[in-house]
Amino acid sequence: MTLEQLRVFVLVAEHLHMTRAAERLHMTQSAVSASVAALEASCGVALFHRVGRRIELTDAGAGFLPEARAILARVEAARTVLADFSGLKRGRLALKASQTIANYWLGPLLYRFHVLYPEIELSLSVGNTAQVSAAVLEGEVDLGFVEGEVNEVLLARSPIPGDRLVLVVAASHPWVGRERIGPEELLDLPFVLREAGSGTRQMFESALARAGIAPDRLKVVLDLPSNEAVLSAVIAGAGATVISDLVARSELAAGTLARLPLSLPPRSFYALRHADRYHSRAAAALLELARSAGDGAGAV
Template structure:
């Protein structure tokens, strides 16, 4: 019997997730089906690969030796998917993933439009949630991947940059700054600011970059904080103050002449968006194709 790459993937997933039930969830299979495939692999090699106890699952010596080979097989399958995506003409299936607030509300809806026009038989189920919820959903609720605003270091997860973003100072169009292409950091500090709440990815990037230029949070004139980018934009439009937010979020307002982005001299609020997925997972082709498109878009920027 020839070695079954699918069985190697199942074995690798069981070993990484630590149980047959968790592996079944990741693989979108039933638990008995996962058990049967691992048993078939054990029969092929004539040895036990896993010791099953009531408390936990442990690799045998043979299982430890097989694990890196199984990992290589999974990586080869991923690389093959990436290689072949550029040749896809017809794509069907369901995309199930999650995105953090800024990405889910402002970035992906625009990008998904062109993707779905190319592949009209693909359906999308996108959940908008915070990073902690995304990690939980990918790990335990069967989502294919998540897109978040900062890298995460969670055991069992792979994180890769997929898109670029830049935060910009934003003013109402009747503000004196709106007639200029560039202002100084000292001028910005003197202005009232309306910002995203502390702990948000946008606020974190802003504070870190300002600190690099010797500006602490206490030096800022923060007059209001909001839990959503939409509220921040409305506050800026109403003249409550200026803000520093993602360029992705203000494209509509710029087109309507409601807001104006202005560069701060010598300051760059650049960041990346990251895709997170389980190390043991093989993405469905629709998911792999979407991530490929996001990477390509990032390279064009």
């Protein structure tokens, strides 16, 4: 059993497709198949069912997958420790961020980090708050960046400057121009919201609860999985939404959206790291930059 065989097994198990795994690994499909076969031979057990053109994990394969991931995570942690001795001249940082942060806030910060530490390799994936938290817990990434509340004892949270939520509608909406909107009046509006599990949705529902309004009383006409989908539906007239001012900024400036006068508190973003795993100098340097980022991406 080799580390390369473990990497191949994990990618095949995640995709359940030899060709897709081969593309991710920059290997030929025959080399991937040979690696899996060699691992199965060394273990003396089948890890996959071959069902026609499909493959499925056997019980042994499903049980082995978290152990293989854990081994690879420990190897990456060991590499990180050694890379720190190079004084931030070499190394890798794997990151995962929620959509708002990844698409509207994090890019300038990562560019600034790259200018300071050009030999540190950065990788970024995107998910909602729940998915980011899970990736940090599983050791798939070194740092996570989220907007939502996370209550997990194994995750260390560091607040960083964030954004503010705003209530917006299409520019043609009849409520545009109103001077005041009370919380109870929100029940008269149809809403387009991000999916459950997103930080934006969590904070809006928390603000409603503090105002004495049960979130399930809202008329939610659409639950959508991305900020862009939410904005396009609102611009088309589907309803109102509460979303990050970073996300809405360009459409507000263009006049396709209008902001309604509802006061919502500013929110911090949070950097997440596993409390029991090694915290590299590269991760610490990125967090220090994030804490000094100011109000949103414009100050980065």
